[in-house]
Amino acid sequence: MSRSQDPQRPFFPFGNPFRMILPKSSSLSPRLVAILNSFEETLAERLKTLKPKDCKEIQSLSWMISALNSLFAIHTDVKSLITSLELPVSNWDDKWIDVYLDNSVKLLDVCIAFSSEISRLNQGHLFLHCSLHNLDCATAEQFLKARSSLDGWKQHVSSKNPRLEKCFSILDNLVDTLDLPKIKNSSKGKVLMCAMYGVRVITVFICRVLAAAFSCSAVKLSDLKVRETCLWSEAFTDLQACVHGQVRNALSSGKVAVMKELDLVDATVTKLYPLIQITDDAEAMRSSITELRESADILSQGLHLLSKEVDGFFQIVLTGRDALLGNLRVGSDLSNSTRKNNHPEWSTVR
Template identity: 55%
Template sequence: MSRPQDPPRSFFPFGNPFRMIAPKGTKLPPQLLAVLSDFEATLEERLKNLIPKSEDEVVSLSWMTSAMQALCESHNDIKSLMTNLELPVTDWDEKWIDVYLDISVKLLDICIAFSSELSRLNQGRLLLQCTLHHFGSFSSDQLFQAYSSLDGWRQHIGSKNPRIENCGSVLDNLAGSSDLPKVKKSAKGKVLMQAIYGVKALTVFVCGVFATAFSGSTKNLMDMDVADVYSWAPTFKGLQNLVNEEIRVRFSSGRFTVLNELEAVDLSVRELYPIIQGVVDTIETESLAKTVEKLGRATENFSQGLDLLTKEVDGFFQVVLSGRDALLSNLRSGATVNDHILRGNKDAQVVN
């Protein structure tokens, strides 16, 4: 992971795609308004639950796990909303279909990138466990083996993941397509598009934080301007400002990473590394034992956090994939859908 030198990403070169004016046109009937209100109230509650209670929660693997859970639940809510609206896919405007499929393919790309980074971190965890295993005794041979494993960890964790490095362009495309199609005649369509907009704002924010934490650079951190006409907007802005500001403060102080559990491991490694680096005969056994114990606790917390987050990222991938597959299946069976939509989206490929 590299230390960032990037300025705050507070603007977009071609205007802010998240600036969305209050919906106009078709007035929502009371029943649909209630459906939308319930959806947005649930979204706001999830945003509130993601507000860290202290700076120590930014950015922890447990917070990232909760954020990914919120994404899974919100995207599942979109699928439930489609059912509740009783809006058959065959009645969808072509632009709505394009928006949904475009979002889904970009999210699959991002999930693949995140999964690859979690796999890389898990490989590094094995090196830490090897290091701890070699500290079963403090013989010269075992200390040499521990030193070798620890050196391997430092080289591995300091390397870059090309998929994460390329994640920024995918996020740019996802954010750049955030202007949703205007809905003039369909009240149900307006509810659907407004709900998708809210979930998309949450998605881009969370994915931006993930990409920032994994890359060690603020270049992927997103500052989105959401219109105050949405009931969840104030909560969203509060969450975004708090998390983004803390991340920037940490990076500006020269920290190796903003991931709390990884930072704890790195601090323990820094303490341990010089102790065993070529000065075996002068090692104080008691001091070494305490430092090894500290590294063991940090490694265990890191391991548990990785396991939980990996499970949630895999789950989110399946949520997005299942929703996309369901829509494509319905499109193939719909007689009123134009053939070019089917051909265009059938050939869409997830970037590996």
């Protein structure tokens, strides 16, 4: 994706991404403090909800679905905060806008990578479907076709998706620019930047966990350090320790996948594969076939729901970006109109 159609704006690099943006300052009015505190307390609660009583529950599509659902809600929360601040886009600093537009493109690319991987896993379901169909026929020839389909499934799920590799580099870049620039003269701007910092941290965290789960690699799963002054920092640190620890343990134990639904299918395939050649153990084969059919259906349903959540997150990022660009264009048109009214001769210029 490219920003070639966006208004041309300079890009400003920033220094230490973990510097303080908004110290607890008495310069903020009670109303602004209340708005920020309400946002951060809601964010903390969303993070606490994401941490299950048993961290092993994180190894599931259902947790990934909940994580994306929470991310959707957090991005909706910050939109509400912007409305409460009554801070029009015309008052946003160019630097804020540049970073927002740049990051939104990166997040859209991450969503595309996730959708690509979900589609790839769904394609693997076709191998399972063909194998089950052939096993129902109960002939030697069909059994051979069933084994061939299971071989195809194993090769397919073990292959790598190049989009995910690019996804990690995108997320690394977002980590390097987590903070937005310091705000000096705008109290509302300070509140907005502090809220956006929280949104960006949680977004990067969840996207990196999902990328690690999809790719079965915890190499890029480094811990994020956040400012202790944020009301959500303790909940985030607690959740991060639980999630990262569980993902690392799962991958270090030799599991084929972080997602237990995918791991269960793999275990069932491994058990069924040699039984196909044993014609005198029909009962064990029937049991394994039933297990494979059930586990494959659960995986397919989970991937379908996860795909919907990825699409939902993609849409909220896209609509937020489009709304900002629309406001920028309106502001530019109004500015041009004002200049023409002040200089009537401009209206004759083509």
